[in-house]
Amino acid sequence: MAQLSLGAQPRKKSGNKADQNNLGYLYLIPAFIVLLVISFYPLFYQLLISFTDFQTKDLRLGLASPALNFIGLENYVKILTGGLPVQDFDFLRVLVFDLWWAVSNVILHVPAGVLIAVLLNTQGLWFKKIYRAIYILPVVFPPLVVATVWRNIFDSQYGAMNQALTAIGSIFGAAPVTLRWLEEYQAPISFLLPGVPLVWAYYAMLIANFWLGWPFMCVVATGALQSIPKEMYEAASIDGATGTQQFFNITVPLLRPAMLPAAMYGFTTTFNLFGLVFFMTGGGPARATEILVTFAYDLVKNQRLYGAAAAFSVIIFIVSTVIFLITNRVTRATESYEGA
Amino acid sequence: MATANPIKRILSVNTSGEKGGRALPLGRQLVLQIISLFIAITVMFPIMYIITLAFSSNPSRPSTLQLIPTELSTEAFAKVLDRPTANPVTFVELLRNSLVLSLGVGAVSLLFAVSAAYAFARFKFAGRQFLMLAVFFVILMPGVGLATPLFLLFNGISIIDPESGQVIFNLRNSLLGVGIAMIAGALPFAIWNLKGYLDTIPKELEEAARIDGASHNRTFFQIVLPLAAPALAVTFFLSFMGNWQEFTLSWLFLNKPSDYTLAMTLYNMTGQYAQNVQWNQFSAMAIIVALPVAVVYIALQKQIVGGLTLGGVKG
Numbered sequence: 300m301a302q303l304s305l306g307a308q309p310r311k312k313s314g315n316k317a318d319q320n321n322l323g324y325l326y327l328i329p330a331f332i333v334l335l336v337i338s339f340y341p342l343f344y345q346l347l348i349s350f351t352d353f354q355t356k357d358l359r360l361g362l363a364s365p366a367l368n369f370i371g372l373e374n375y376v377k378i379l380t381g382g383l384p385v386q387d388f389d390f391l392r393v394l395v396f397d398l399w400w401a402v403s404n405v406i407l408h409v410p411a412g413v414l415i416a417v418l419l420n421t422q423g424l425w426f427k428k429i430y431r432a433i434y435i436l437p438v439v440f441p442p443l444v445v446a447t448v449w450r451n452i453f454d455s456q457y458g459a460m461n462q463a464l465t466a467i468g469s470i471f472g473a474a475p476v477t478l479r480w481l482e483e484y485q486a487p488i489s490f491l492l493p494g495v496p497l498v499w500a501y502y503a504m505l506i507a508n509f510w511l512g513w514p515f516m517c518v519v520a521t522g523a524l525q526s527i528p529k530e531m532y533e534a535a536s537i538d539g540a541t542g543t544q545q546f547f548n549i550t551v552p553l554l555r556p557a558m559l560p561a562a563m564y565g566f567t568t569t570f571n572l573f574g575l576v577f578f579m580t581g582g583g584p585a586r587a588t589e590i591l592v593t594f595a596y597d598l599v600k601n602q603r604l605y606g607a608a609a610a611f612s613v614i615i616f617i618v619s620t621v622i623f624l625i626t627n628r629v630t631r632a633t634e635s636y637e638g639a
Numbered sequence: 640m641a642t643a644n645p646i647k648r649i650l651s652v653n654t655s656g657e658k659g660g661r662a663l664p665l666g667r668q669l670v671l672q673i674i675s676l677f678i679a680i681t682v683m684f685p686i687m688y689i690i691t692l693a694f695s696s697n698p699s700r701p702s703t704l705q706l707i708p709t710e711l712s713t714e715a716f717a718k719v720l721d722r723p724t725a726n727p728v729t730f731v732e733l734l735r736n737s738l739v740l741s742l743g744v745g746a747v748s749l750l751f752a753v754s755a756a757y758a759f760a761r762f763k764f765a766g767r768q769f770l771m772l773a774v775f776f777v778i779l780m781p782g783v784g785l786a787t788p789l790f791l792l793f794n795g796i797s798i799i800d801p802e803s804g805q806v807i808f809n810l811r812n813s814l815l816g817v818g819i820a821m822i823a824g825a826l827p828f829a830i831w832n833l834k835g836y837l838d839t840i841p842k843e844l845e846e847a848a849r850i851d852g853a854s855h856n857r858t859f860f861q862i863v864l865p866l867a868a869p870a871l872a873v874t875f876f877l878s879f880m881g882n883w884q885e886f887t888l889s890w891l892f893l894n895k896p897s898d899y900t901l902a903m904t905l906y907n908m909t910g911q912y913a914q915n916v917q918w919n920q921f922s923a924m925a926i927i928v929a930l931p932v933a934v935v936y937i938a939l940q941k942q943i944v945g946g947l948t949l950g951g952v953k954g
Contacts, residue, residue: 322855323762327770330755330830337823338777341788348788361795415678423663424671433679435940436686439933441884443902444925447909448685451918457700459688510685518940571781573887578906592783599787600891612784619779 349374349610355603374610385602387586394618396495397590400504401570407509409562412516413554417546419517420524431521437514442574449507450579453480460503482584498587500580508575516561523557524550563626570622591615693922700918715919716927723904723924726896736814737900740889741882744818745875748825753871756833757859761842777827783887789820790891817892821885825878832877836870837863873942880932901928 347362350369357364376382381389415434419427437445452459455477464476480503486496527549535545573592576582582589582597589597595615598608663671687706695701696712720730758764759771777785793811800807810816844866848858864871886902893899899907905928908921936943 323758323764323767326754326758326762326859330751330826331770333751333822333826334774334777337789337819338785338827339773341785341792341823342777342780344792345785345788348791353791358791358794361791418671418674421663421671423668424675425668426672426675430675430679432937433682435937436682436933439936440686440929441902441932443884443886443905444689444929445685447905447921448689448925451700451909452685452688454700459684510681514682571783573781573783574884577887592781596783596786596887596891599790605787605791608787612780612787615784616780619781620776623779 345609345612348606349613351606353606353609355605357605370606374607375614378607378611378614383598383604383607385598385604390614392495393586393589393591393594395492396497396501396588397570399492399495399497400501400590401566403505404508404512404569405562405565407505408512408516408565409558411509411513412518413520413550413558415513416517416520416524417550419521434514434517437511438518440511442511442572443578445511446507446575446578449503449510450481453503453507453579455479455482481580484584484587496587498584500584500588504575504579504588507579508569508572511575512565512569516558516565519557519561520554523554527553560630563630566626567619567622571619591618689922689925692918693926695919698915698917698919700916712919715917715923718917719920719923719927723920724896724907726899726907728896728899728904732897733899733901733904736898737883737902740814740818740821740885740900741879744821744825744882745878747818748822748829748878749871749875751826752829752833752874753864753867754859755830756837757863759830759834760837761845761863774827774830777823778831782824785820785823786888786891789823789888793820793892811892812894812898814893814898817889817898820888820892821882825881829874829878832874833867833870836874837867840866869942873939876935876939877943880936883928883932 350371351357351362352368352370352373357367360367378390381391418424419430419434451457453461455461458480460480461476461478464478465473468474468476478499481500483499484496486498487502488497491497531549532545535549540548570590571592572590573596576588576590576593577596580588582593586594591611592615595608595611598604598611602608684706691705691708692701693715694708694711694713696710696714698715722729723733755774759767790811793816794809796810796816797806798808799805810819840863845858845862848862849855853861884902885900886906889900889903890906893903901924905921905924908924909916
């Protein structure tokens with residue numbers, strides 16, 4: 300997601316100000332008419348619906364439906380207190396899991412991306428270009444394809460993961476691995492996130508999304524690495540700095556301005572990563588891997604609780620805005636680093 | 640950056656010292672090669688898995704792990720390119736639906752976005768910040784978040800045959816409706832993305848044109864648009880890619896199999912409705928869906944990543 304930079308452009312004195320004013324609006328009109336009809340009005344309509352008990356019976360007449368009741372904040376209260384007539388529903392658990400899901404992914408992707416970028420940036424490494432070409436492949440696959448392939452890989456009976464683990468295990472004489480990655484209810488490490496069970500499916504998703512996520516960070520890091528002048532390393536090594544020292548004192552600080560926005564972008568994307576979750580686990584087992592957006596989708600697609608779904612979307616919107624404001628502030632705070 | 644002749648490198652390893660410091664010692668080279676190769680294998684693992692399945696003539700899931708195709712059967716591809724699912728819809732029809740949606744939504748949102756982006760990038764007017772925030776807040780809303788109101792609103796728009804009383808056309812249950820809903824998400828993103836690019840284009844050329852007496856409109860069409868052509872291409876492609884893979888809205892809105900897209904079909908082939916998954920056909924379909932975007936993405940890689948991180952890097 301792009302950075303929010305609202306600072307007005309410094310204007311040149313040329314041209315008539317009033318004339319420019321009007322033209323600015325003129326250029327905006329087409330897009331804003333479209334947005335008004337298909338984005339802003341629906342968002343307003345959503346807010347309206349979120350205060351009603353809109354259900355399938357009201358589909359035909361909409362707001363004019365005589366069966367439609369305005370129920371105030373009831374939908375919101377029900378969502379926050381887990382009162383929705385939906386199995387295994389616990390908003391707070393889903394929210395905490397979603398946040399944890401995003402954090403745990405970014406924590407893994409960024410260092411891996413940076414380290415691999417550094418590896419590929421090594422002077423004199425053979426086949427660099429081939430590796431670079433291979434490493435970008437995960438980025439270009441549609442999530443639908445990636446997730447379905449990984450779901451297949453984690454199948455308990457025929458999945459490649461269990462087959463590979465069995466093959467490795469057989470060297471040490473271990474029994475065949477028949478882990479039910481995507482169906483097992485028990486959390487392998489129960490104390491990791493109190494109150495929120497991290498089932499095997501979470502780890503399966505983590506592995507799949509690691510495969511999917513680090514190459515992007517690697518590309519960003521590579522671009523930033525190549526802008527670091529080689530003289531800095533040469534000077535450092537003349538002064539007797541070891542490779543590790545150079546990494547932590549030159550590479551890491553100089554990569555930070557590029558990696559932080561990328562990490563924040565990754566966080567926001569992962570937080571709302573519909574495709575991977577929906578196609579890999581469908582939120583299961585027992586909604587243990589459900590994130591906010593997949594839950595909202597279930598509410599409208601399967602449960603058909605349109606009023607509750609609208610309220611849920613409004614909540615998602617608020618959560619997303621808060622997350623954005625925080626991540627934007629974090630990125631901003633480190634921006635001055637570059638100028639300092 | 641590019642490696643020189645590898646043999647020369649090996650030979651130069653022992654002539655170490657300060658001057659030859661750029662060459663990698665052989666031992667280290669080998670260790671790094673093993674690590675790089677290992678990473679490459681983990682990346683290739685799922686890809687090889689799906690390629691192997693796609694070229695297999697056996698539709699059942701393999702009971703042993705196979706990562707290298709043992710046969711090159713095009714049977715699965717032939718079946719998928721004819722009629723992928725049990726639904727009476729041909730591949731060509733599905734492809735047409737996908738293309739109409741992807742190209743249409745991409746083109747329409749670009750058309751509306753470019754002038755708005757220009758206004759935000761170059762003009763100063765009252766309410767500019769407020770309007771930019773308004774656009775940005777739509778971007779903040781995840782795609783699923785707009786699904787409910789659009790579903791309800793579009794569902795209310797139908798054409799009913801006055802004689803039989805039957806619904807001839809329902810906007811919600813049509814490609815047009817899905818397309819409009821997709822534009823609701825794609826347009827704000829396109830505006831934002833293009834504004835970021837336009838900010839980086841130097842204003843000097845436009846100012847020169849203005850001094851020479853060109854009107855704002857003429858400057859826009861003859862100076863800005865040609866300069867922004869690469870940005871337009873990347874923005875269009877990003878939109879195209881998103882639309883090509885779009886699933887949530889189309890799966891929610893569309894009921895008629897004749898309206899299905901390739902992405903929906905792919906899910907259909909392995910999702911809840913597939914009794915017996917034909918794994919070789921699914922894999923073939925996955926490759927067909929993934930390949931076009933993958934090729935273009937690799938070609939435009941630099942511009943795409945540059946664009947996504949542009950705002951952050953330049954601050």
